Structures are given as C-alpha cells and as structure tokens.
Amino acid sequence: MHELLIGTKKGLFVLQGEGPGTFRVTTRAFAGQVVEFAVRDPRTGRTFASVTSGFYGPRLMWTDDVTAEEWRTAAGPAFPEGKDEAVERIWIVQPGEADGVLYAGVAPAALFVSTDGGESWSLNDALWAQRIEGDWQPGAGGLALHSICPWPGHPDRLAIGVSAAGVWLTEDGGASWRSGFTGLVPEYMPEDAREGTNQLCVHNMHRAPLRPERLFMQFHGSVYRSDDAGITWNDIAAPLPSGFGFPLAIDPADPDSAFVIPLVGAEDRVTPEGTVRVFGTRDAGASWVAGEGLPAHDAWITILRQAFGTSGSGEDLSLWFGATSGEVFGSTGGPWFTVAPRLAPVTSVRAVSA
C-alpha cells in the first residue's frame, strides 16, 4: 500500500492505493487553504502540514493521526521579537538526525530548529546573520529556504538551499555557516556581474545518503552535482532537453541517481514540446533516460519544487509528482501512471515511508 501526502492550493489530500487505477482520496484537510508542504516524520509517525490562509497567514500544523482530523498548531516557526520580520510561508519541514530534532525552512529565508518533535521552534541566528550581512535577494517564489539536507549519522552537518542565495553549509550544528557557491553559473546575470554574487537561485537540492558528500541540485537554468559536500558544483545538464526545472529526487539506495522534470525555461515554465518527461540518471549525470507512460502530447504543465517525492529505494523505488494542473503521477518501477487526475493545483508531494 502506498500513501501519499499531496499539498494543494485547496487543502491537503491523503491518497492511498496499490498501483494504477487504485488510488483514492482517504482524507482531505484544511479545505480552502493552501497547503504548501506536508510530510510525515518516519521516526515518530507524526505528520506536519504547512498551511497558509489567504486571510490569516502561515501556520505549521501537526497530528499523530491524519484520519482523526485533530490537528494541533505548532509554536512557530515565528521570528522572535526584535527581528522586525514575519514568516510569510513555511516551505519545508525536514526530520533531522538527532532524536526529536526537525528543521523548518521559511520565507523570508530562515532556518528554524525544533528539539521537541516539531511542537516548538527557534530561529537559527547564525544563518540569519548571514542573510542580513549578504543582503539576500528573492527569487520568483520569494526569498525561500526550501531545501534542507541532513548528513546521515552526523547531526551537526547540514546543507541548505536558498532561492536566491545559494547553498549554505554547517558542520557545527548551525553555530557557523559557509557558502557553497563555486561552479554555479547564474546565466541570468551578465558575465561581468557573476563573480562573487550571492544571487544564486537554487530550486531544489538533495543529498545521496549512501555517499553523503554527494549532493544533486536543480538550479535556475541547470542541474548540478557536488562531490565535496556542497562546496563546489559541476554542471550535469548537458544531455537534458532543458536545464530548467524545479524539483529533483534521488534513489536513496543509489548515490549515482537523480531524477528531474525539465521545463522549457524561466520565461516559459511548462513541459517542453507539450510532452511530460521525467529524466533519470544512474551514472551521476553522464546520461539521462526518460521514463515512459506520461502524456506525450498537448500537455503543458508545471511541476513545482516540492511536488516530487519518492518512497522505497533500489528495486522498490517509487516516484511520485504532481502538477499545477491538479494531476498526480506515479511510477512504482514500471511505466508512469495517473494517480489522481483532478486535484487542485499541486504544491507538494511526499510519500509516507512504509
């Protein structure tokens, strides 16, 4: 049985199914509100939902039973007094390595930490100081901290991605941070303005858990791989029809794997040639192969940065993504199939680990 948490512009949908033609909505929560992101912490079974009301702003909700419709509001993430900032959107909640630790990334870009299983949150001041000092600038989706990559077995090591302020790395639990900008090429800037800029529009980033010094990144205009823990980056998009896209996924069992969904480009953020294709690499980006079964014509859809998730690994890897058209697609190792044809515009897709 597969269970999917689908965040949409019109609430959270929980779907369950075995394979093609079997998925049904088992729960809908937060009707009429935007669910930016939803995830279940596999350690505790606790489900989190980032909910943004058009009237009342963002809140992080959690429950230990999605079927019970009893959600509680977390204490934060929220900026402490004196920062003169307000959280606009909660982009991601990421379980950490240490017991009870979770991370949240928000807009305007900031990292929050919970040590009590997600019930309360505090700001990481050291990264906030980098933001102020560096005068970080927003991308189209705002100034968003959207990617958080723990290092398996090392709770003090994190890599984070920010739109549009690049990659930031810590090895001391967030007490200090360094940038990981080398090799990233912001083609949206003039050549003579690129050197030294921090206006680096990371779209999504994931770590290969079995080779944790390796990370893959979907950037604003290309796809990159780092083999030195995020310090330097190499372009691996050449074989793809387009380097532009938003989400990226990996097979946790294969450190040479990554999956992307190319879009035409920054000024036309739809699938190229009306064809939906998910490209996967199993050789760290040297070659990419498109899966089969997705719409091959008249399909001009957009897939957002959190709307691509995985479950299982290796031979049991399944891939899931949703589009702003409201369609959700899945692949459980074979051809892609439609999971749900007509949900609301999809903002996030995460599968629940069995």
Add this chain to the structure above:
Amino acid sequence: MPLVALRAPLRELAGGNREIRLDGATVGEVLRELERAWPRTSGWILDERGKVRRHVNVFVNGEAVREDASVRPEDRLQVLPSISGGG
C-alpha cells in the same frame, strides 16, 4: 553612444538586434530612446512612470542600476529578466 544588449524576447521586439547603440545620459534616457527607435519595446522595460519594471534588471558594465543612473558613451547596458519575475 552607450551600447544596449538585449535578450529574448526584447531582442525580437527590437528588430532582432542583440546590441544597439543609443543616445542618452541616464539609463532612463537610453531606454526611452530604445522605445523611440523600436516602438514595440515600449512599456516592456520602463513602466508608464518611466521607472524600470520591478522584475527587470538593468546592468551598466555589470553593475545593477535603476533608471536614474548616469551612463557614459563607452558604457554597456544589459537588460535581463530578474529571477524574481516569471511564474
């Protein structure tokens, strides 16, 4: 005269020219001259107040500037969409 470099889709609106030499002592004046020379570019970079649109970036010799910045005859202007735009 300052040189103005354009990317798609502005390039197509300016007769397919990648680079155009245009008169003007400020960024705003140069971009107004662009509109006079190539009327289809009108309203794309400057709004009706004469200000550079929020999601357009103008660089002079690699430095981000706005409409009131001075330009010299030997300067090179680049007009690029901002990463904060699109959708």
